[in-house]
Amino acid sequence: MPIWGRDQSRGCRGVLEVRQIDAAYGELRALTRVSVRVEPAEIVALVGSNGAGKTTLLRCIAGLVPVRGGRVLWDEEDLGALLPHQVVERGVALVPEGRRLFGRMTVEENLALGAFGRRAREGRAAMLERIYAIFPRLAERRRQRAGTLSGGEQQMVAIGRALMTRPRLLMLDEPSLGLAPRIVEAMLGVLTEVHRAGVAVFLVEQNVRAALGLAHRAYLLEHGAVVGEGRGADLLADPGVRRAYLGPLALLG
Amino acid sequence: MPALAQALVLGALIGALYGLAAAGLSLVFGVLKVLNVAHGELIMLGGYAAFWLFALFGLDPFLSLLLVVPLMAILGLVLYGGLFRFIVRLGEETRIKNSLLVGFGLALTLHALAVRLFTADERSITTSYGSRPLVLGGVVIPLGRLLSLAVALALVALLHGFLQRARWGRAIRATAEDWEAALLLGIDVRRAYVLAFALGTALAGAAGSLVSVGYSISPAIGLEWTLKALIVIVLAGLGSVFGTFVAGVVLGCAEGLSATVFGGPYREVVGLLLFFCVLAARPEGLFGRP
Numbered sequence: 001m002p003i004w005g006r007d008q009s010r011g012c013r014g015v016l017e018v019r020q021i022d023a024a025y026g027e028l029r030a031l032t033r034v035s036v037r038v039e040p041a042e043i044v045a046l047v048g049s050n051g052a053g054k055t056t057l058l059r060c061i062a063g064l065v066p067v068r069g070g071r072v073l074w075d076e077e078d079l080g081a082l083l084p085h086q087v088v089e090r091g092v093a094l095v096p097e098g099r100r101l102f103g104r105m106t107v108e109e110n111l112a113l114g115a116f117g118r119r120a121r122e123g124r125a126a127m128l129e130r131i132y133a134i135f136p137r138l139a140e141r142r143r144q145r146a147g148t149l150s151g152g153e154q155q156m157v158a159i160g161r162a163l164m165t166r167p168r169l170l171m172l173d174e175p176s177l178g179l180a181p182r183i184v185e186a187m188l189g190v191l192t193e194v195h196r197a198g199v200a201v202f203l204v205e206q207n208v209r210a211a212l213g214l215a216h217r218a219y220l221l222e223h224g225a226v227v228g229e230g231r232g233a234d235l236l237a238d239p240g241v242r243r244a245y246l247g248p249l250a251l252l253g
Numbered sequence: 254m255p256a257l258a259q260a261l262v263l264g265a266l267i268g269a270l271y272g273l274a275a276a277g278l279s280l281v282f283g284v285l286k287v288l289n290v291a292h293g294e295l296i297m298l299g300g301y302a303a304f305w306l307f308a309l310f311g312l313d314p315f316l317s318l319l320l321v322v323p324l325m326a327i328l329g330l331v332l333y334g335g336l337f338r339f340i341v342r343l344g345e346e347t348r349i350k351n352s353l354l355v356g357f358g359l360a361l362t363l364h365a366l367a368v369r370l371f372t373a374d375e376r377s378i379t380t381s382y383g384s385r386p387l388v389l390g391g392v393v394i395p396l397g398r399l400l401s402l403a404v405a406l407a408l409v410a411l412l413h414g415f416l417q418r419a420r421w422g423r424a425i426r427a428t429a430e431d432w433e434a435a436l437l438l439g440i441d442v443r444r445a446y447v448l449a450f451a452l453g454t455a456l457a458g459a460a461g462s463l464v465s466v467g468y469s470i471s472p473a474i475g476l477e478w479t480l481k482a483l484i485v486i487v488l489a490g491l492g493s494v495f496g497t498f499v500a501g502v503v504l505g506c507a508e509g510l511s512a513t514v515f516g517g518p519y520r521e522v523v524g525l526l527l528f529f530c531v532l533a534a535r536p537e538g539l540f541g542r543p
Contacts, residue, residue, distance in 0.1 A: 084436040116423075116440050
């Protein structure tokens with residue numbers, strides 16, 4: 001029984017289709033005619049160098065950055081016409097870069113705020129137990145202030161909080177940033193579990209090897225445009241990709 | 254010694270009102286990142302509302318709180334919709350500057366309006382029980398002011414409970430800490446802003462009612478109350494409702510003591526000295542978190 005994901009109440013499937021969008025910060029162009037598609041229960045990675053527009057693309061989908069041209073469709077509905085809190089209510093959640101926890105509140109208060117929306121409120125208690133089952137560490141620290149946690153624990157709260165919104169698409173912006181390799185592995189393992197529960201995952205990750213290894217498909221973003229697309233494993237084997245994103249030594253390994 | 258004890262008690266009584274005044278201003282500042290320098294004028298309006306309800310209808314000022322508080326909350330909604338709604342759309346740096354301009358404009362307008370409508374006379378509410386003294390070990394406590402302190406404390410406790418437990422209370426705290434993260438959890442932060450502003454205005458109205466009972470009001474008291482509230486916020490730091498209340502009492506006591514020890518003219522000086530010392534030693538405030 002899927003506790004999150006596949007929320008049948010609206011009878012929708014959960015297809016994200018970004019069609020030819022443009023975005024800009026003032027005069028500064030950030031995205032040019034970007035098209036991306038995420039199917040239900042798919043893991044899709046978005047890789048590219050710093051400043052390529054990865055974060056901007058996620059923020060456009062979440063409604064935090066206005067889309068100038070093109071459309072962001074979620075089950076045929078135009079997300080561009082919605083406010084960010086309404087996008088969450090449709091089942092699209094974003095774990096922002098830098099985690100952005102409410103540091104003065106306890107772990108449990110942070111998680112409970114994830115169930116703020118009408119749709120998420122119903123199954124709140126069961127959902128909280130589910131999160132604690134995935135992250136037993138958080139159950140131990142539920143009364144602790146979020147600001148006092150380690151980086152890895154904070155990332156767990158950030159992911160848990162987003163899952164509390166009962167998303168059908170979970171977007172993550174650099175979840176492994178600043179974490180120890182062992183913790184990164186655990187974190188990516190959690191994403192597999194989330195995906196198995198029926199939630200699609202759209203992942204921006206600077207750890208390209210891990211991201212491509214995990215994802216079914218991936219997009220390459222450069223200078224605000226999609227320059228490549230393919231299965232994760234294929235891209236990982238592509239010499240050009242290896243040279244660009246994994247460093248020169250990767251060709252030897 | 255009894256003179257000092259008396260000064261301390263009277264200081265704590267007015268300090269409770271400083272605390273209540275500051276709690277409203279602190280809420281608005283913490284959530285909207287807008288400094289409403291017309292907060293004192295809102296206190297003044299609350300005072301006049303209580304005064305006229307008493308003078309025209311004989312309504313007890315503690316009873317009329319039940320009318321004044323919701324009326325002031327509605328005024329808060331109107332002011333937000335008409336003025337402050339446009340300011341919160343700005344980036345955070347320009348927000349403060351613009352809120353100062355709008356706040357001063359609002360303060361001047363309300364002041365002039367009050368002079369026009371109510372004249373510049375000082376007013377206060379004299380109830381039958383208000384000046385009845387309660388004598389405790391040689392210290393005289395006016396009953397009306399004691400009641401005011403109790404009401405102020407109760408309101409602060411209510412606000413604290415709301416922010417801690419209620420669904421929208423938590424949403425307001427989340428918005429204060431990181432509005433974008435709040436948005437990403439499905440919280441309509443515009444609603445959190447409206448709610449916080451209306452609450453802040455309602456608290457100002459309550460503080461004004463209480464001021465008109467034990468003390469006096471006139472159209473000109475606004476600036477002084479805004480300044481007191483600002484000093485208290487700096488003393489307390491942001492983020493703790495009870496901390497703000499306690500800091501108000503501390504300021505009141507310090508003022509009372511210094512007036513007794515050094516003489517009346519030094520009343521304000523010691524408060525400001527306290528302000529500078531805390532700023533220098535603990536810039537996050539006595540109860541604020543860095």
